[in-house]
Amino acid sequence: MLPLKALLRLYRAHPWLLLMSLAGLTLGVTLVVAIELLNHSARTNFVAARSQLAGEANYRLAPQGGLDEQIYVRLVRSQPNLDAMPELHAWLKDEQGRSFQLLGMDLFNPGPLRRLFGATADNGPDFSLTRADSVWLSAPEARRLDWQPGQSRTFVLGDETKRPLTLAGTFEPGAVPMERLLVTDIGLAQPLLGKAGRLDRIVFKASETQAQALQAALRTEFPDQPLWLEPISPALDASQLGDALALNLTALSLLAMAVGLFLVFNAQRFVQSVRRPLLAQLIILGMAPRRVLGWLMLELALLATLGTLLGLLLGSLLALALMGQLTQALADLYGPNPIDLLRLSPASLGKALVLGLLGMLAANLPGWWQLLRQSPLALREGNSRPPAHPWQRRGLAIAILLLCALCLWQPSTGLGGALFVAGGWLLAMALILPDALRWLLGRLRARGPLTARLGVAETLYHLDRTAIAVMALQLAIAAAIGIGVMVSSFRSSVEIWLGQRLAADLYVTAPKGVAGSRGALGEQTLNTILAAPEVRAASRRAVLPARWQGQPIEWAQMDFIPELKAAYPLLAGRWPAAPDEVLASEPLTVRLGVRVGQRLEVTSEGGPRAFTVTGVYQDYGSDKGQILHAFEGGAVQSLALFSPDPEGLGDRLRGQFGEQVNLLPAPAIHAAALRVFDQTFVVTELLKLLILGIAFVGIGSAFMVLGLARRGELLTLQSLGIGPRHCRRLLVWQGAGLGLLTALLALPVGYGLAWVLIEVVNPCAFGWRLAFEAAPLHAVTALLLAPVCGALASWYAARRVV
Numbered sequence: 001m002l003p004l005k006a007l008l009r010l011y012r013a014h015p016w017l018l019l020m021s022l023a024g025l026t027l028g029v030t031l032v033v034a035i036e037l038l039n040h041s042a043r044t045n046f047v048a049a050r051s052q053l054a055g056e057a058n059y060r061l062a063p064q065g066g067l068d069e070q071i072y073v074r075l076v077r078s079q080p081n082l083d084a085m086p087e088l089h090a091w092l093k094d095e096q097g098r099s100f101q102l103l104g105m106d107l108f109n110p111g112p113l114r115r116l117f118g119a120t121a122d123n124g125p126d127f128s129l130t131r132a133d134s135v136w137l138s139a140p141e142a143r144r145l146d147w148q149p150g151q152s153r154t155f156v157l158g159d160e161t162k163r164p165l166t167l168a169g170t171f172e173p174g175a176v177p178m179e180r181l182l183v184t185d186i187g188l189a190q191p192l193l194g195k196a197g198r199l200d201r202i203v204f205k206a207s208e209t210q211a212q213a214l215q216a217a218l219r220t221e222f223p224d225q226p227l228w229l230e231p232i233s234p235a236l237d238a239s240q241l242g243d244a245l246a247l248n249l250t251a252l253s254l255l256a257m258a259v260g261l262f263l264v265f266n267a268q269r270f271v272q273s274v275r276r277p278l279l280a281q282l283i284i285l286g287m288a289p290r291r292v293l294g295w296l297m298l299e300l301a302l303l304a305t306l307g308t309l310l311g312l313l314l315g316s317l318l319a320l321a322l323m324g325q326l327t328q329a330l331a332d333l334y335g336p337n338p339i340d341l342l343r344l345s346p347a348s349l350g351k352a353l354v355l356g357l358l359g360m361l362a363a364n365l366p367g368w369w370q371l372l373r374q375s376p377l378a379l380r381e382g383n384s385r386p387p388a389h390p391w392q393r394r395g396l397a398i399a400i401l402l403l404c405a406l407c408l409w410q411p412s413t414g415l416g417g418a419l420f421v422a423g424g425w426l427l428a429m430a431l432i433l434p435d436a437l438r439w440l441l442g443r444l445r446a447r448g449p450l451t452a453r454l455g456v457a458e459t460l461y462h463l464d465r466t467a468i469a470v471m472a473l474q475l476a477i478a479a480a481i482g483i484g485v486m487v488s489s490f491r492s493s494v495e496i497w498l499g500q501r502l503a504a505d506l507y508v509t510a511p512k513g514v515a516g517s518r519g520a521l522g523e524q525t526l527n528t529i530l531a532a533p534e535v536r537a538a539s540r541r542a543v544l545p546a547r548w549q550g551q552p553i554e555w556a557q558m559d560f561i562p563e564l565k566a567a568y569p570l571l572a573g574r575w576p577a578a579p580d581e582v583l584a585s586e587p588l589t590v591r592l593g594v595r596v597g598q599r600l601e602v603t604s605e606g607g608p609r610a611f612t613v614t615g616v617y618q619d620y621g622s623d624k625g626q627i628l629h630a631f632e633g634g635a636v637q638s639l640a641l642f643s644p645d646p647e648g649l650g651d652r653l654r655g656q657f658g659e660q661v662n663l664l665p666a667p668a669i670h671a672a673a674l675r676v677f678d679q680t681f682v683v684t685e686l687l688k689l690l691i692l693g694i695a696f697v698g699i700g701s702a703f704m705v706l707g708l709a710r711r712g713e714l715l716t717l718q719s720l721g722i723g724p725r726h727c728r729r730l731l732v733w734q735g736a737g738l739g740l741l742t743a744l745l746a747l748p749v750g751y752g753l754a755w756v757l758i759e760v761v762n763p764c765a766f767g768w769r770l771a772f773e774a775a776p777l778h779a780v781t782a783l784l785l786a787p788v789c790g791a792l793a794s795w796y797a798a799r800r801v802v
Helices: 002-013 015-054 069-078 111-117 139-145 186-192 208-221 234-239 243-284 289-334 346-372 376-381 390-409 411-444 450-461 463-501 523-530 586-592 646-660 666-680 682-709 711-719 724-765 776-801
Strands: 059-061 084-093 099-105 134-138 152-157 162-171 181-185 201-204 506-509 537-548 551-558 570-573 581-585 599-604 607-617 626-630 638-642 662-665
Touching (some): 015 289, 059 208, 069 208, 099 186, 111 201, 134 139, 289 346, 390 411, 411 463, 450 463, 450 724, 463 682, 506 646, 506 666, 523 638, 551 599, 662 666
Parallel strands (some): 134 162, 581 607
Antiparallel strands (some): 084 201, 134 181, 152 162, 506 638, 506 662, 537 599, 537 638, 570 607, 599 607
């Protein structure tokens, strides 16, 4: 252990080297862990909440607007051994604002939901219906909420109706997580939710053969009703959950890890410079270079383990702090989710641990081995400056750019190739940065007063030592600019799209169903609204779930009135003229390859239909893809009304229908949509700031270590008559100038990244194209922030070394 103690003694003498080695790795692992846990928790919570409603069921009958309970009765009587469960479902909120699910079911015959209670088919849970407001909770959840049997609590339904519910008892949970789930008998749920004689859905546990027989029975028994079985797959639904948000967060976490490893590599280059005499002495005393490398590997492993463990702890705390923001963003996009728990994933933690250890070793072992291949004399008396290897760096940058060009030339590389282009562009530009800085500093060296020329010459001389830190800073600044410009362009495109799409004066929708689904306007209400004298024109609309080639899509229907056609500018083709013709949204054409003239076999709850695509329209409302069809009849979810007096019309309808309908002026929808958009990217903005913080910590640490290495040079300057105050001022100007030059060179890199994200990544990932917006505020912020942070880092380092 003596060689290890000798190696670690360096960090006692120079604690800034230890801090710099740990800071980059710890902060990088922190963001990787936080984002992995956030993504894992969001998907796991989503699947758990849906699994609570499905249990072992793999099919459901859930027509829009629900169904009559007699359908269930007739099915059970006509189908022997049918494993089915009728359900009612509602979203509730308690007095603390926490979301819960209320599930009404047959408590005495759980059927496919038996796994909720940890019961076998012959041994169900014991329930007694003593009160009309009785609900049951799993025992662990009741203890966590401190809710005792017999106690009542007030809950708010989706329509703001307050309902007291009494905990009648608890039960032991089964294999499905039971967080935030209230269970009651369906006979109690029907009057509680105002659904007498109605069901929201029926779930079935059936084989494929049984499902086909059941579907045939539905057609025979109910020929006048469009009843269609659909498979249940919570995991498949979760795979679409927040893809845009998850992709942004994952990319940011990997970027943070890359920046952190840059800083670790930079710190170890300083360590290599300082340790050359010690390594030479160990080899002279008889220790083989491979054995020295073994001790160095052990040291790196210790540092990596310490930094990674700190990152795991800080990442878990950061994920816990951001979980509320992410839950709110997903609730705005996909509706409420009762489970907002942070779930620690051994796989995510193990992934971060392996990433930290391997990243630390891969970033530093090649440099140490190259150093130890030298003779002891060359090692002891050689240059203490870190090797630059400019041609290797330039060759690697050129190779990365060529691979990026190949991916752009071959669109078949898909999303993986698009992400490689984004990451490769950042890395290649970071590798070219030292050469660009050297050229720029060389041009500035002969200009300005003596102090400025001295500062430029000093910066140029020590560029090899600060190169890695400024490369990390450029990575962070360019990523911040690129992501910021992409988000701004996205917002601008959505704002323009909303301005086009919200062409009507007033929109009327029904209150949401108790299951959180879209409600339907009653026929009498619909006729009364359409007959109002203030209504000049109107368009009915409904959006139904559908599938094409197994992929979930949306089937939108509306009246193709002339007033609304301008709200759907076509990118290609023409408007439908026949009942079997539809328009396709841009995401459907980009992601799933739908083309004008193509025949689509679409399956919905009404059965299979065949359509011909006649045109393509722009849409940011759904990344699944959407077909737009002329309204054929059935439930109407919303109305778009055109009126010369929209305010008067709104007052009249509000007085006539009250809370039975929602009245939304176009400006209110516009503001709400943009508010949801901004909420979605709050977490992205926070993490982007953290990455910039990592880079600025790295540049500060680099200046601190550089100041320690330059202490002799500073003493020489002071002996020549330059006072400590002027030396500190020189260091501060050097830091500010280097930060400013790095930010200037990061601007084209950032805008290049924005172009890749907008023109390459977004179409591959989500199917939509964005209008490029320069968003100069991000560039101005970088130009102001980088020199200020560089100056502050240099000022702090100068106070320690001068």
